[in-house]
Amino acid sequence: MVESDNLRYTRIALNNGSGAIPALGFGTLIPDPMATRTATKAALEAGFRQLDAAERYRNEKEVGEAMQEVFKAGKMKREEVFVATKLWNNNHRPERVKPAFEASLKKLQLDYVDLYLIHTPFAFQPGDEQDPRDANGNVIYDKGVTLLDTWRALEGLVDEGRCKAIGLSDVSLAQVKEIFEAGRIKPAVVHVESHPYLPQWDLLDYCRNNGIVLQAFAALGHSSEPKLLEDPVITAIAKRVNKTPAQVLLAWAIQRGTALLTTSKTPSRIKENFEVSTLPQDAMREINEGIKSRIRFNAVVDTGVPGFIPRGKGG
Structure with missing residues (x-):
């Protein structure tokens, strides 16, 4: 077997903030809090140096505990781990942004985060309810605040130094352009669903041209049907290059x-x-040109309601 290369250690430069983001990141959307703690610790010990958290996942406390355990054991320093978290939809009003951010920092047991994202471009009714609904079960949106209003509040967090970079999540190309053109501080990262069934080439081109990092979630298709991991193009390449x-x-x-x-x-x-390593160029071409299916697994971009997070108490 060919010796492993350094692809897994790839870092991508940011247009502002903490210098560069590790390309390979670990997402902490794990419903069970104890499993979150165990998995986060395992990810850091396996070599992951980018953790993605969110107020909405309701497990920032466990992510923080896992990090502190690893830091205290002397296995790595805080500066070696790129930590991102996200502002949820019920906190889009500018006056709610800083308290929400500070609550996340406290749960994560950190003095700063490397990246803070607006989780979706949809503002929900402000308050403690993460998933506010009317009597008919419809989401109650907040028409009194714009995405740019919320963005300007995030710019204020960067000015204070406790948040190194800011970005957008679950957005369209038009929304990215709007914030990029109007923002005093440009989005460093745009976090969206992307995989060979949803390559987002137009958005990726715009991001490349403007120094924005596109970060893909559901990179493996999130076990949804049709299963990306069972795609014949992918499985044939995996067999050929002796990888999963x-x-x-x-x-x-x-x-x-x-x-x-x-x-x-x-x-x-x-x-x-x-344990990823570089694919040959012909394999890259086969994936880019040979996979024709176009599927979005998460409808959050249409409603602001997360498709992969079960609705539970308080949301």
């Missing part, structure tokens, strides 16, 4: 110039997902 389908998909994402997130609760799979 997951490793092929993650390598593809890095080699096309994006950062990505992968999530698992299983330590062996977490380790496997870090």
Whole structure:
């Protein structure tokens, strides 16, 4: 077997903030809090140096505990880990942004985060309810605030130095352009669903041309049907290069110039997902040209309601 290369250690320069983001990131969207803690620790020990958290996942506390455990054991320093978290929809009003950010910092047990994202461009009714609904079960949106209003509040956090870079999540190309053109501080990262069934080439081109990092979530298709990991193009390449389908998909994402997130609760799979290496150019071409399916697995971009997070108490 060919010796592993350095693809897994790829870092992508940011237009502002903490210098560069590790391309290979670990997502902490894990419903069970204890599993979150175990998986986050396993990810750091496997070599992941980028963690993606969110107020909406309701497990920032466990992510923070896992990080502190690893830091206190002397296995790595805080500066070596790029930490991102996100502002949820019920906190879009400018006066709610800083308290929400500070609450996240406290749960994560950090003095600063490397990246703070607006989780979706949809503002929900302000308040403690993460998933406000009317009597008919419809989401109650907040028409009194714009995405740019919220963005300007995030710019204020950067000015204070406790948030190194800011970005957008679950947005369209038009929304990215709006904020890029109007913002005093430009988005450093745009975090969207992307994989060979949803390559987002137009958005990726715009990001490349404007120094924005596109970060892909659901890079492995999130186990949804049709299963990306079972796509014949992907499985054939995996067999040929002696890698797993997951490793092929993650390598593809890095080699096309994006950062990505992968999530698992299983330590062996977490380790496997870090063991990526460079694909030959013909394999890249086969994925880019040979896969014609176009599927979006998460409808959050249409409603602001997350497709991968179960509705539970308080949302």
